[in-house]
Amino acid sequence: MEESPLHQFELQRWVPISIGGLDLSINKAVVFMWVVIAVAAVLMVMAGSSRKLVPGKLQSLAEMMVDFIRTMIMETMGKDGMRFFPLVATLFVFILFSNYIGLIPGAYTVTSQIIVTAAFSFLVYGISLVVGFSIHGVKFLGILIPPGTPGWLVPLMVPIEIISQIARPISLAVRLFANMTAGHVMLAVLFGLTISGGLLIGWLPFVFTVAIYLLEFGIAFIQAYIFTILTCVYLGDAFHLHGHEEHAH
Amino acid sequence: MPQFEPDFFSSLIFWEVISFGILLFVLYKYAFPGILSALEEREKKIKDSLDQAEQHRSEAERRLKEYEAKLNTAGKEAEAILATAKERAQRLLDENEQRLTAEAERIKGDATRQIEQERRKALQDIRAQTTELALMVAEKVVQRSLVEADHKKYADEALEALSKSQPR
Amino acid sequence: MVLFKLRTPSRAEFCSRALAFRGFGMAPSQDPLYAGLGQAVRIGTELLAALIVGGGLGWAIDAYLLESAPWGLVVGLVFGLAAGIRSVYRSVQRWQEAVDNSNNRE
Numbered sequence: 001m002e003e004s005p006l007h008q009f010e011l012q013r014w015v016p017i018s019i020g021g022l023d024l025s026i027n028k029a030v031v032f033m034w035v036v037i038a039v040a041a042v043l044m045v046m047a048g049s050s051r052k053l054v055p056g057k058l059q060s061l062a063e064m065m066v067d068f069i070r071t072m073i074m075e076t077m078g079k080d081g082m083r084f085f086p087l088v089a090t091l092f093v094f095i096l097f098s099n100y101i102g103l104i105p106g107a108y109t110v111t112s113q114i115i116v117t118a119a120f121s122f123l124v125y126g127i128s129l130v131v132g133f134s135i136h137g138v139k140f141l142g143i144l145i146p147p148g149t150p151g152w153l154v155p156l157m158v159p160i161e162i163i164s165q166i167a168r169p170i171s172l173a174v175r176l177f178a179n180m181t182a183g184h185v186m187l188a189v190l191f192g193l194t195i196s197g198g199l200l201i202g203w204l205p206f207v208f209t210v211a212i213y214l215l216e217f218g219i220a221f222i223q224a225y226i227f228t229i230l231t232c233v234y235l236g237d238a239f240h241l242h243g244h245e246e247h248a249h
Numbered sequence: 250m251p252q253f254e255p256d257f258f259s260s261l262i263f264w265e266v267i268s269f270g271i272l273l274f275v276l277y278k279y280a281f282p283g284i285l286s287a288l289e290e291r292e293k294k295i296k297d298s299l300d301q302a303e304q305h306r307s308e309a310e311r312r313l314k315e316y317e318a319k320l321n322t323a324g325k326e327a328e329a330i331l332a333t334a335k336e337r338a339q340r341l342l343d344e345n346e347q348r349l350t351a352e353a354e355r356i357k358g359d360a361t362r363q364i365e366q367e368r369r370k371a372l373q374d375i376r377a378q379t380t381e382l383a384l385m386v387a388e389k390v391v392q393r394s395l396v397e398a399d400h401k402k403y404a405d406e407a408l409e410a411l412s413k414s415q416p417r
Numbered sequence: 418m419v420l421f422k423l424r425t426p427s428r429a430e431f432c433s434r435a436l437a438f439r440g441f442g443m444a445p446s447q448d449p450l451y452a453g454l455g456q457a458v459r460i461g462t463e464l465l466a467a468l469i470v471g472g473g474l475g476w477a478i479d480a481y482l483l484e485s486a487p488w489g490l491v492v493g494l495v496f497g498l499a500a501g502i503r504s505v506y507r508s509v510q511r512w513q514e515a516v517d518n519s520n521n522r523e
Contacts, residue, residue: 010251022259023256024259024260027257029257033265041271041280044281047283062280062284063284066288067288086276087273089281090272090276116262119266120265163470163471167470167504171467177252181252
């Protein structure tokens with residue numbers, strides 16, 4: 001095998017930039033962030049400016065996406081949650097386009113960088129904490145004691161809840177990163193086998209490569225969706241504080 | 250795994266924040282309002298046309314009911330008119346019959362009375378002529394003319410006696 | 418799939434279907450395929466993340482606070498497992514609620 005399947009994730013400093021000792025170099029991942037936001041912005045703005053009652057393909061796709069996110073917000077947070085629509089929708093668009101553009105051979109998957117997904121997940125989690133404390137004040141700490149906990153269980157429940165709270169942004173970040181990385185590693189391995197197998201047995205891994213590639217299209221969407229719905233759930237928990245756990249909306 | 254080497258963390262975070270910020274701004278400013286309003290417009294339109302269809306349906310239902318009610322009252326009215334007409338015809342018939350009967354009665358009565366009168370008159374005439382005839386006969390018999398009044402008196406007496414003795 | 422039944426829908430059906438299509442009714446998040454796949458992927462990571470956080474906290478307490486190795490790590494892992502199970506339970510519950518809601522709505 002010519003190269004490690006992890007080789008695709010390595011970065012080089014293309015344009016070294018350093019400000020105040022902080023490395024802000026431009027590398028392949030940064031360039032693809034720009035590609036992502038450029039493509040996303042162009043498509044979305046185009047969809048947003050053609051306001052026909054019977055929409056074209058682009059407009060109806062964009063509308064489906066917006067409707068999808070709106071429904072998500074409505075179901076997890078209710079009407080008040082709509083003020084987070086721009087944040088949640090942009091997050092979804094960014095992740096979705098990153099995942100899909102990463103599937104183009106030779107492109108870089110921005111979301112396969114743990115630090116990128118972690119930055120998003122901690123941003124989201126941080127916002128949910130800010131929202132929670134600004135709405136409920138100190139009472140928001142009550143999120144650590146699930147409703148209906150008997151008194152003697154509190155010392156046990158609090159550490160458990162602290163752990164599960166800390167696990168939230170971590171699992172959010174790891175899930176997206178791991179899925180994107182695993183998919184691309186798998187593709188790289190299978191494609192490597194195809195090349196090294198030659199014509200005689202290379203077709204078998206090639207078939208798998210194609211199958212996995214198609215599967216990755218689904219994964220790319222599902223992961224963007226999961227990240228977004230969990231964002232909504234965490235924000236919703238901060239909104240309602242226990243309202244969700246005992247009974248439905 | 251290359252992703253866990255922290256060499257690029259600072260630049261990735263920095264550029265991610267910048268890119269995300271730009272995308273958020275652009276979409277917030279130029280994309281979402283248009284898409285959201287188009288969506289809401291269409292939803293409103295669909296809801297409106299559903300409402301309108303519902304309204305039309307209830308309107309049609311209302312009209313149908315009204316029409317049926319009208320038909321119903323019209324039928325009842327016709328029945329009532331027929332009934333009064335029948336009644337009136339019956340009454341008219343009855344009235345006519347009564348009147349005709351009464352008229353016939355009256356005519357019969359008149360005729361009877363007239364006949365009676367004629368009979369009496371005829372009887373009187375006969376009596377008068379009989380008196381004169383008796384007088385002429387008596388004159389001729391007596392050959393002597395009495396005072397007319399005396400004659401008449403005798404004659405009346407004789408006639409009275411005659412009519413008493415002779416039952417009619 | 419209701420969409421492929423070949424019969425004329427009643428008026429109420431039609432309305433609810435039109436509304437559902439526009440996102441008033443059944444939410445995309447309750448689409449069985451995506452929700453199912455999503456849940457399956459989610460639950461594993463949640464369990465693992467809680468376990469890692471619990472173990473990590475326990476280990477940190479061992480190493481920096483109490484020098485109580487290995488008890489901090491053990492207790493941390495137990496708490497982490499409990500937290501993971503709770504998260505999983507919670508997400509299943511939430512999912513169940515969503516499914517119930519969509520069933521009630523139909």
